[in-house]
Each structure stands twice: as structure tokens, then as C-alpha cells.
Amino acid sequence: MxxxxxxxxxxxxxxxxxxxxxxxxxxxxxxxxxxxxxxxxxxxxxxxxxxxxVSLGATGVAGIGKGGRKLSYVATVQGNGNLLIGKAYTALLDLKAGDEFEIKLGRKQIRLVPAGSEDSDD
Structure with a gap:
């Protein structure tokens, strides 16, 4: 690698x-x-x-979101049923508007796989 x-x-x-x-x-x-x-x-x-x-560890700027809040890497289902990931997280992966993902459901898990990737077929 x-x-x-x-x-x-x-x-x-x-x-x-x-x-x-x-x-x-x-x-x-x-x-x-x-x-x-x-x-x-x-x-x-x-x-x-x-x-x-960009470090994803506890040190450095990568774990700091808007307003200096530390990213928690925990998402909560909102009252309307939506699950919001947030801009700070998508920015860490350099995701852009229009990027597509397939939603894979497992036992108590949701996995987002880039659309068209080979991993999306399993």
C-alpha cells in the first residue's frame, strides 16, 4: 500500500x-x-x-469543526428521521455536491459506498 x-x-x-x-x-x-x-x-x-x-487523530486541526467545536464522529437521527452527516465530515473526504453513494444496509448499520465502485456490488 x-x-x-x-x-x-x-x-x-x-x-x-x-x-x-x-x-x-x-x-x-x-x-x-x-x-x-x-x-x-x-x-x-x-x-x-x-x-x-490532514490528520484524523485527536491532534491537529482535522478534528475541529465550525466554531472550534471538536468533531465527535457520532451522528444522531433527528426527529424527522433524517440522519445528518454534516459539512465538516464531507470536507474531510473532499466530497463535492453531486457525489453519489449507494446506501448499503446491514444489521444495525448503514454503509455509504461511492456509486459505481466495485464494492457497491457485494
Missing amino acids: LTGSDLLTKVKELGDVSKSDLVRACGYVSNKKDGGERLNFTAFYEALLEAKG
Whole structure:
């Protein structure tokens, strides 16, 4: 798995490839029990953020939201049933308006997978 400046260089080198191909080319792949391939998007994006100088740990500016409040990484279902993630979190992952995700439901969990990624098929 590439990290740091090697990761940034590879991302720039690959240019406009699919997110799945980018994750695979940077080495963020593991094997499923059935022998299939699992792309580790979360680990890739965390490494990418760290390579860009954004730390997701307790230290640094990354854990601070608007008004200096510390990000809690806990979301609460609102009275109207909505589950709000918030701008501070989407900014950490450099998400833009119009980015699409597939919603995957599991036992007491909700997983957001970038639309069109190979991980969205399982």
C-alpha cells in the first residue's frame, strides 16, 4: 500500500481513472473469504488525507469543526428521521455536491459506498 508522497504521486500519475482502479493501483486491496477482491476505500482515503497533511487523530486541526467545536464522529437521527452527516465530515473526504453513494444496509448499520465502485456490488 502506498502512503505519503508516493501515494500522492501515484494519484496524480493515474489522472482520471475510476475510483476503483485508483484504489487498486495504490495497493488498497484485500482478499475476501470466498477468494474475491475487496477494495479498501476507507483505508485509501484515510492515507490520502494523511498524505495531504490532514490528520484524523485527536491532534491537529482535522478534528475541529465550525466554531472550534471538536468533531465527535457520532451522528444522531433527528426527529424527522433524517440522519445528518454534516459539512465538516464531507470536507474531510473532499466530497463535492453531486457525489453519489449507494446506501448499503446491514444489521444495525448503514454503509455509504461511492456509486459505481466495485464494492457497491457485494
